[in-house]
Amino acid sequence: MDQLSIILQRFSINTDVFFTGNLCGISDFERKPNQGHIHLLRRGELTIVDEQGNSQLINEPTVMFFPTPHAHRITGNDDNPPQLVCANIIYNETSSNPIANALPSLMYFKLTDSQKMNQTATWLFDEAFDDECGKQPMLNALTDIFIIHVLRHVLNNNIINHGLLSGLAHPQISKVMLAIHEAPEHSWGLEEMAGQALMSRSKFADLFKKVVGQSPGxxxxEWRLTMARRLLLQNRPVALVANAVGYENGSALARVFRKKLGMSPKEWLENKNLSSAIGPSIK
Known part of the structure; x- marks a missing residue:
């Protein structure tokens, strides 16, 4: 299985199209936990403003991709109203999604940047502005496919030059990351990882840090903690979670949690459950 498929299989991304049509006036989009947004402009003109107040005028077919929770505003041009398809991006995990976290808060792509992205957008627009039966599930399915084309475009064109996706795009580093993702419970040593990449230990360690932004170890x-948090949220016992991600027992996992997160696995889970019960603070 390829690098992207493994992460998408473990950390699913689903979409929910909630608007299709001409956007009039100003629309505000709130920051919501574990949810991003994607907007596809078919025609017309709009101005998009992010949380930091940065604005961008867009007047050609474009995708605006907010991978992570991010409040923003879209203002349509009354003389040339934007025709849009807008969707929520929903992450089924209640912690974090490593793909979303590896991307900038906002990405723009012209639909003509990728033939497959443009073709899928055409199908999506055709479905959005027709009245065929089964419209909503078809829209959601096409938007799911469109997201994968966006991620492929990012990987294939080395658009991200640092972090997880940069590593997945590298021909040698990706082999090691794929192996780690498939078997976080394995006892990964530097020599074995370097062997996977067919490199010397020192050259591999330097290249990995340069590309991914952190040492292989x-x-x-970090990947073990990502997987551990996911399993804890499934109410798995701490001892079993520890074994599943490569630690001898719950105490060993707790030491790593305290060092990296400042709390034990049980404290982290209690804190997460409490936050979910109270609900998010929307600004």
Whole structure:
């Protein structure tokens, strides 16, 4: 299985199209936990403003991609109203999604940047502005496919030059990351990881840090913690979670949690459950 498929299989991304049509006036989009947004402009003109107040005028077919929770505003041009398809991006995990976290808060792509992205957008627009039966599930399915084309475009064109997706795009580093993602419970040593990449230890360690932004050992720990948090949220016992991600027992996992997160696995889970019960603070 390829690098992107493994992460998408473990950390699913689903979409929910909630608007199709001409956008009039100003629309505000709130920051919501574990939810991003994607807007596809078919025609017309709009101005988009992000949380920091940065604005961008867009007047050609474009995708605006907010991978992570991010409040923003779209203002349509009354003389040339934008025709849009807008969707929520929903992450089924209640912690975090490593793909979303590896991307900038906002990405713009012209639909003509990728033939497959443009073709899928055409199908999506055709479905959005027709009245065929089964319209909503078809829209959601096409938007799911469109997201994968966006991620492929990012990987294939090395658009991200640092972090997880940069590593997945690298021909040698990706082999190691794929192996780590498939078997976080394995005892990964530097020599074995370098062997996977067919490189010397020192050259591999330097290249991995340059491309991914952290040492191979730190990446293994971070991936194990990512998987551990996911399993804890499924109410798995701490001892079983520890074994599943490569630690001898719950105490060993707790030491890593305290070092990296400042709390034990049980404290982290209680804190997460409490936050979910109270609800998010929307600004």
């Amino acid at each position: 730190d990446y293994v720990i």
